[in-house]
Amino acid sequence: MSTLIVPPHVPSVAEDCEQLHKAFEGWGTNERLIISILAHRNAGQRKAIRHAYAETYGKDLLKDLDKELSSDFERLVLLWTLDPPERDAVLTDEATKKWTKSNQVLVEIACTRPSKGLILVREAYHSRFKRSLEEDVAYHTTGDFRKLLLPLVSSYRYEGDEVNLRLAKAEAKILHEKIKGKHYSDDDVIRIVATRSKAQVNATLNEYKNEFGNDIIKDLEHDDDNEFLPILKATFECLVYPENYFEKVLREAINKRGTDEGALTRVVATRAEVDLKIIKDLYHKRNSVPLHRAIVKDTHGDYEKMLVALIGEDDA
Incomplete structure (x- = not known):
């Protein structure tokens, strides 16, 4: 579920372009105006704005944003504005x-x-x-x-919900044997995670837990010395539990000493139109603090305002 808030009556693309162009004029950039437009337009609308801006003013909107903005705010706005x-x-x-x-x-x-x-x-x-x-x-x-x-x-995975339970049982056994033997990069492990549909991988992990008593993610945490394990674990998490994975990325980005703005920017920019509402609710449940409050505590200025707008917590 998306956190993007698009107003019920969106101005014309021409009007949005004119307002953005005005935001760049004069001695100082009107960052608040930029946020009020770009943080409340969906991907199709942002693409139309970029096209119309180039036609009207003969300039690339992204280049003008790059020239006028700076630091983490610039990075977030540029990533967000891209298709x-x-x-x-x-x-x-x-x-x-x-x-x-x-x-x-x-x-x-x-x-x-x-x-x-x-x-x-x-x-x-x-x-x-x-x-x-x-x-x-x-x-x-x-x-x-x-x-x-x-x-x-x-990869190009099958996207449907149909699963083969017999195959899931067989491949759960393969995964258990390989993990138990610490053969984490075995060809069969790679084949399963790289080719099976997400539904099939999910069925396999359910069979793994039912048959062997542990979640595979837990079993992959038992070998701290193996540098390959974190990325294999992330692969399973992203395939089957993406919201859990992104909640953890946000938690680590915000809770560590010194905010990891790169990770925070990436997750908000890439998930705001996808499932950030679910991730946001999960963050609140697991950390006992709303995501927007954590962001406000750890960031500031226009970067903070853009983030808060994209997670659906501003006054637009």
């Missing part, structure tokens, strides 16, 4: 260039987007960077990480 596939392409490009073993952005995008959405991401990546996403993931990662990530970003 979702283009946004994911930018995030994946950054993730491959700054690849570390704790970087889970590629898993997030590969495992939480629908199959057709992931195709659009690959197309946007190719169009923007003149390379394939698969090529860059293969180049920037190594070993078990490459073995997992390359098929994940290349």
Whole structure:
């Protein structure tokens, strides 16, 4: 469920463009006006605004925003204004260039987007960077990480609800044997997480818990010395429990010493039109504080106002 609040009577695209152009004029940028427009328009409306702005003023709205804004506020506005596939392409490009073993952005995008959405991401990546996403993931990662990530970003999963319970039982047993033996990057494990539908993976994990008594996520926490485990665990979480995964990312981003603005920005910008309402409710339940209050406590200025607007807690 989305947290985006679009007013019942949206101004015309031409009027939005005119107001945004006015926000850039004079000695100071009118950040409040920018927030009041862009934080309350859906992806289709934002795309129409970008197109009309270019036609009317002969300039790229994103470049004007980049020139006029700064810091975390600029980053959030720019990511939000991009088309979702283009946004994911930018995030994946950054993730491959700054690849570390704790970087889970590629898993997030590969495992939480629908199959057709992931195709659009690959197309946007190719169009923007003149390379394939698969090529860059293969180049920037190594070993078990490459073995997992390359098929994940290349996958095209069945999106339906139909599952094969016999297969689920068989593959639950395979997963249990591999995890018990600490063969976390075994070909069968990679095949299951990279090719099965999300419904099938969910059925397999249910069978795993029923047969062996533990949630697979718990079993993957028992080997703290294995640096591959966190990303494999994130893969299962993103496939089957995405809201739980993103709630945890937000919790860690806000509760750690010094806010992780990168993670906070990424989750709000990418989930506001998808399931941020569920994530927000889960955050409140698990942390005994509403998400918007946690954000207000840890951020400030226009960045704070944009975040609060996108999670549906401003006065618009």
